[in-house]
Amino acid sequence: MQYHLNGFTPGDPDISDPACRRQVLNGVNGLPEKVDVLIAGCGPAGLCLAAQLSSFPEISTIIVEPKSGPMEKGQADGINVRSMEMFQTFGFAEKVKRESVWINETTFWTPDPNTPEDIRRVGRVQDVQDGLSEMPHVLLNQARVHDMYLDVMRNSPSRLEPDYSLKVVDVVVDHLAKDYPVIVTLERTDTQRAGQKETLRARYVIGCDGARSIVRKSIGGELLGDAAHQAWGVMDVLAVTDFPDYRMKAFIQSSHDGNILLLPREGGFLARLYVELDPLDKAERVSDRGLDISDIIDRAKRILHPHTFDVKEVVWWSIYEVGHRLTTKFDDVPEEEVAIRSPRVFTAGDACHTHSPKAGQGMNVSMGDTFNLGWKLISVLMGRALPTLLHSYSAERWAAAKALVDYDHKWARVVSAPPDEASSMPLVQKKFIEGGRFTAGLTVKYERSSLIGGGTWQGLAKGYEIGARFHSAPVIRLADARPMQLGHVIEAGMRWTIFAFSPQDDTAILNLCDYLENDPQSPLRTFRRDGDDIDTLIDVRAVFQQGFRDLDFGSMPLLLRPTKGRYGLTDYEKVFCADLKGGNDIFDVRGIDRNRGCMVVVRPDQYISHILTLDAYDELAALFAGAFQPVHTG
């Protein structure tokens, strides 16, 4: 991590200097009349967005939550590798790695053909394949994930804190207003002021207010879909059992009592069990059955037979019906009006898509929504991009949600399918292996658009798929010979990264740097503002094929050792070499063309925008022209 650029300051480098400090609204102060952004809901989607915005004190943000304080026990707990990669950009991936349970192995149990009332293990699969990500698949109480975001917000220059006991009850867009067009009505939910209403105007409103989202309803959205007519129970327990895979993820199919998905949880003792209960009639609601925790425990005991299962403490439980639903659009602009106006109201997370929890995707996709939206909102509010950029949010994330709902639809049926004695490998294991990259969150691939280029030069970096996430790999930083992950240079915010991979002859890199630094058409010049460092908007990082002892930092082009900050200090962290020691050469593992090299252009949300030849100056300029607005029109 880089700090002390503008002078030494003592203390924790994760705590920024405060830029301004707004009092928490539920205290003595009232609401402001106007804000740039109002976020409804302190779930993973809302907090992920607030954490991004909080780094920009120029943007005024309010995040409201009807509950009276932060969550203590969460329902979601699965964190896939893609979310862990995203956590890295916020700086708390290591903390989550330490505190969470890692899912390393998944096992499969079916009835014993000789004694069908007993289960036995029939398969085991490494949960995340080698090389899929530098991050593990982990589980952690959602409340702790919230805490991580709240820490980022608290330590940010904005010192952003949620306003609790405050609920969005209405959202209206005033299309005639010149600015702050969204009128938001809020209601107090604390006992003293319950029902008291307040109004404010916002530039943008984001509904992260769950499946019953008021924001969604206000913009005419509706969750459409179907249900599996199947009751499930879920519980977090401290229990004693002789089931040997209690600390692995386990799919357990019984002969007559349904199925269990067992997940170990953080801390070494806690476990979560999803337990299949009864099928429901078409018109029946799960609440009609009057089921409770004892039903879940009883059923779990029967399914786990012949193993003991003695519950000592129930931490949390719920009974629910599996459903898969999706709104038609994640913003307030109907398809036919996209050409004439830009969105002002958005929905994210459960507010626009719901699915069954057992694929472990809910929290991940919700955070993925607002990680997609965050940099776009920041870019627009900082005057760096035109508001039309915001259309891409619904376009990109609706497709991702649709793929998830479809997958989940199939997956829920696989999990509930009766065991198939004929097959040597249970169906659920087969489907689990097939879906590995999907459940890891790695199949999201954004379609071609002004932000995602075409595939002409895809062959120059076969391991980097245009539209998919930038897959990190080990490298050595030239200036200090530090072994590290290349992808970890990306931080949450609005900055794009150009990874320039050098051919054996580095002339193309020198030429590219010369163009980027000096050509009047260079996007580093056309979009740069007074006061910007050279890398404020676009960060250029070079990767060389040589070992770090074979290159001279001092002869790198100035763009790769730029001067920054009030002292004009040198940034030493722009140049990398292949790690030639451990069979980890990034040119090999990511299939980079060694003769031609290439540019891999990565968006602030870690998705690959384009792959280009090192001399594709015009294409590069055109790409950024689609994302940013030049300074003279700003």
Place this chain on the structure above:
Amino acid sequence: MQYHLNGFTPGDPDISDPACRRQVLNGVNGLPEKVDVLIAGCGPAGLCLAAQLSSFPEISTIIVEPKSGPMEKGQADGINVRSMEMFQTFGFAEKVKRESVWINETTFWTPDPNTPEDIRRVGRVQDVQDGLSEMPHVLLNQARVHDMYLDVMRNSPSRLEPDYSLKVVDVVVDHLAKDYPVIVTLERTDTQRAGQKETLRARYVIGCDGARSIVRKSIGGELLGDAAHQAWGVMDVLAVTDFPDYRMKAFIQSSHDGNILLLPREGGFLARLYVELDPLDKAERVSDRGLDISDIIDRAKRILHPHTFDVKEVVWWSIYEVGHRLTTKFDDVPEEEVAIRSPRVFTAGDACHTHSPKAGQGMNVSMGDTFNLGWKLISVLMGRALPTLLHSYSAERWAAAKALVDYDHKWARVVSAPPDEASSMPLVQKKFIEGGRFTAGLTVKYERSSLIGGGTWQGLAKGYEIGARFHSAPVIRLADARPMQLGHVIEAGMRWTIFAFSPQDDTAILNLCDYLENDPQSPLRTFRRDGDDIDTLIDVRAVFQQGFRDLDFGSMPLLLRPTKGRYGLTDYEKVFCADLKGGNDIFDVRGIDRNRGCMVVVRPDQYISHILTLDAYDELAALFAGAFQPVHTG
């Protein structure tokens, strides 16, 4: 990390439930009349000790510091791999890894023979050899290391906070007192109460109060040694330079202007330079010269020629004379009285040994002192060990300090030696390579004693040296297939660990577990108290040669899947398998005898107490009999 054993509690698992909460003394409350432990000084030695004690709320501890609050800018900054391994036991190694600068490469510069006024690079060495430790060598402002310990103390069940503005001015041991024999006189240093004196009685007093230690003087200790009669300047700066190795550790020798040791610092911009100034006359004090920061900068510029060096901000600087000094004993019991009484007063860190900063050892050795003392004090105060155990502190750490002073004596002269044109490799590079394990902190090896066994069975585990630190290696945890570092199961405190490495046939492990669990002579029985979990004092961990898919957790002996806590939950984290995937098989990399296996017995401070055959029950019992006191005599 393990938590939720006695029921789910929300929030950060690093924050323990408070056991009791003493008010900070400098507020309205006065001092208590009696405490178990009084620590003088909030430097690395004092805080490392306080952090260990704070986990035991049964022990009352006060740590006092004459300064008015925590340090903001430190002088020490080097953290060797051994200290990083120790940080792991406190849970903050990952945090330090993220925030610090890593020293990966060290380079050597000497005058160019053709133009002797210019320097040129003549050598480079990987700073820490591969395989020496799982931890990197890092640098971080001492103040931040203090913050890490303060966090551990603050989050501990004791909620321990230092008492600032309070200075120890006298220490007297009342040999006639039955208990609390140490009478401590303290003086207030805050302006309002400056000079006000207070007295309290303590069971033990530890002087971590620096080179001018009052505690040391009170017990008649004196720092003896010599000086190199050489003035040095040191500065932390933000500067602009074209010296290409500015982010590596660099030894730079000029032809006529002396030498520089350059160290990059955390955050990517800051650097520390040790700059050789003038030799001093025998009787001369460095302060007589009237040197200041401009002298350091001027000299640095001359040495770095032909490279530019433009200082933008001086964060801290000092001018000092190199000295190497050591007291004769680190406690209050003269050699001739060792047999008749146990120590009550100790010194640690600079209070008992000083050396030049350039070997980067000061903070590390100071923390090493109190990491050695901490578990011994805890064991005695918790009634688990007899006070005679405390004699081993001075014995073990005096030898370690002596080795350091000797090394440092030679090293200071190597660094100040004029460049040798005749040799192809500079002397300093040769000595640096030779001293690699020493500067990494890995040559500390405690002598045979009641705590350190003899070498009869050393050959069973060639990679584990009796008396040296337990060298971690990768393993797979059986119950959840998690890849991890075996050494990371050790946590700061008073618990010993028996690592039982299994032969191919696991009968010896089964027999050992049977003995440990059931034999009346087993140390797990003789030293176990009511309310103890089976692993409160001695933690048994087994390591098998098979892959994790080839072993069944359910058929492990009960000792390796013990029930713990108020619910009798199973601890799943006692059994490990070799990591067969990456060429990391612990039996190979640590040279474990595959046919016989062995026990490696490790002390709470990570040092190897003994290596024994798996059936050496009597020797094992005898070893623990030397460390603990049985319950019936307690």
